[in-house]
Amino acid sequence: MHIRMDWRSVTFDWTRVRAFLVTAEEGSLSAAARALGMSQPTLGRQVEALEAELGVALFERTGRGLRLSPIGHELLEHARAMGDGARALSLAAWGQTEALEGEVAISASDAYAAYLLPPILERLxxxxxxxxxxIVVSNDLSDLSRREADIAVRNVRPTAPDLIARKVRDASARLYAAPEYLDRVGRRGTAAEFSDAEFIEIDDQGSLMHLLNDSGFALTGANFPYRCRNFTVMWEMVRRGMGIGVIDDRIGDNDPHVVRALPGFGPIGFPVWLAAHRDIARSRRLRLVFDALVEGLGP
Structure with a gap:
């Protein structure tokens, strides 16, 4: 016997399903509440309402928090499919508009957002x-499929199949310092002469030290009295004469407060990519902003 279901009788509340989906993906009510920008009690009530509506327990409450129940595991993929459908609907509607007005979210690193984007956006x-x-300031890769941003400026090539990407240029980073800092420690002509210089590290992994040592320097942790994971703060420290830092040469060479610390040192190359969702790229508004970024960030 064939049973036909009338879709009009289905009364799921998407808000509750989204609460379940984000809680399952984030692993806790507190993290999900932060991700959704709501209070934890409100989110908890939405999850409980969905459980009551479905007549099942989606989570098992443990002493350490929440754990998906067996039925919760089974329903999670269906919730993800609903989420994908909701995002696809939103993206399709967003992409169809031809009006050159409205909001466009651009994700970029702190340094690019602070120093390279403003003149481009002013002209736009x-x-x-x-x-x-x-402007979404982030040094992480924004999830464009989930609309954290409409366009992202990245230093790695995006690989997600639902994104389009364009390489706008091969950029170069160099070492910079304030002239007064170099006057204080002495001007040096080779990498080996920087054994007692002070540098500003850019992450917890010692990436700058390893990169420079692979290029002929002989540095240790003692050469890095400061570590800063924010490039704009790091750059201000360099400008104040606190040590040597590395940054895109479009930023460094145009700053009158610094000079190249070792002019003969070869550049550190990295790519600059722009990425956007394929559906969003059909929008005139998005195309205009995308093209303005290509022109402004390009060679």
């Missing part, structure tokens, strides 16, 4: 004042 605003730009 003069040309199209009805477009509003939301």
């Amino acid at each position: 605003h003069r040309a199209e004042p009805r477009i509003r730009i939301d």
